[in-house]
Amino acid sequence: MQDPFIGTWELNPGRSEFGANHRPSAGTMTLELTAEGHYLLTAEGVTAKGERCREKPTTFIPDGKEHAVADFPGLISVVTRPDANRLTAEVRREDGSVVGGGSYEVSEDGASMTATNFGYDTQLRQFRQKTVWERQ
Numbered sequence: 001m002q003d004p005f006i007g008t009w010e011l012n013p014g015r016s017e018f019g020a021n022h023r024p025s026a027g028t029m030t031l032e033l034t035a036e037g038h039y040l041l042t043a044e045g046v047t048a049k050g051e052r053c054r055e056k057p058t059t060f061i062p063d064g065k066e067h068a069v070a071d072f073p074g075l076i077s078v079v080t081r082p083d084a085n086r087l088t089a090e091v092r093r094e095d096g097s098v099v100g101g102g103s104y105e106v107s108e109d110g111a112s113m114t115a116t117n118f119g120y121d122t123q124l125r126q127f128r129q130k131t132v133w134e135r136q
Helices: none
Strands: 007-011 026-033 039-046 052-054 058-060 066-068 075-083 086-093 098-106 112-120 126-135
Touching: 026 126
Parallel strands: none
Antiparallel strands: 007 026, 007 126, 026 039, 039 052, 039 058, 066 075, 075 086, 086 098, 098 112, 112 126
16 A cells, blocks of 8 residues: 555635645645654745745654654654554754644545644744645
């Protein structure tokens, strides 16, 4: 059976709910498996101002264990896979306080994925959003 997360996904802005400072007009997300069996998420898009942007690649290791977040000293990521169609992630400081997280859930038919995320952006503005992605 193929992993339901693997593939390329296109943002459906009309079905998504964005925070005030995060309103993309388009986006593409790709999830693939690394040689180690971890998920690698890459994403790019177009901002509300029409500017192209690219997110820093993110690695998910869904083993429920703490892993250091690359390039962010003092942050720890914990990712679980509660069932075949859902990943959950939480990012914490070393003192245990939560700074961000989210969940990714693929629909039963595998045609769409809903991502619910919260945290702080690079300008330290808090955000909360729900995005819907269609499989390409």
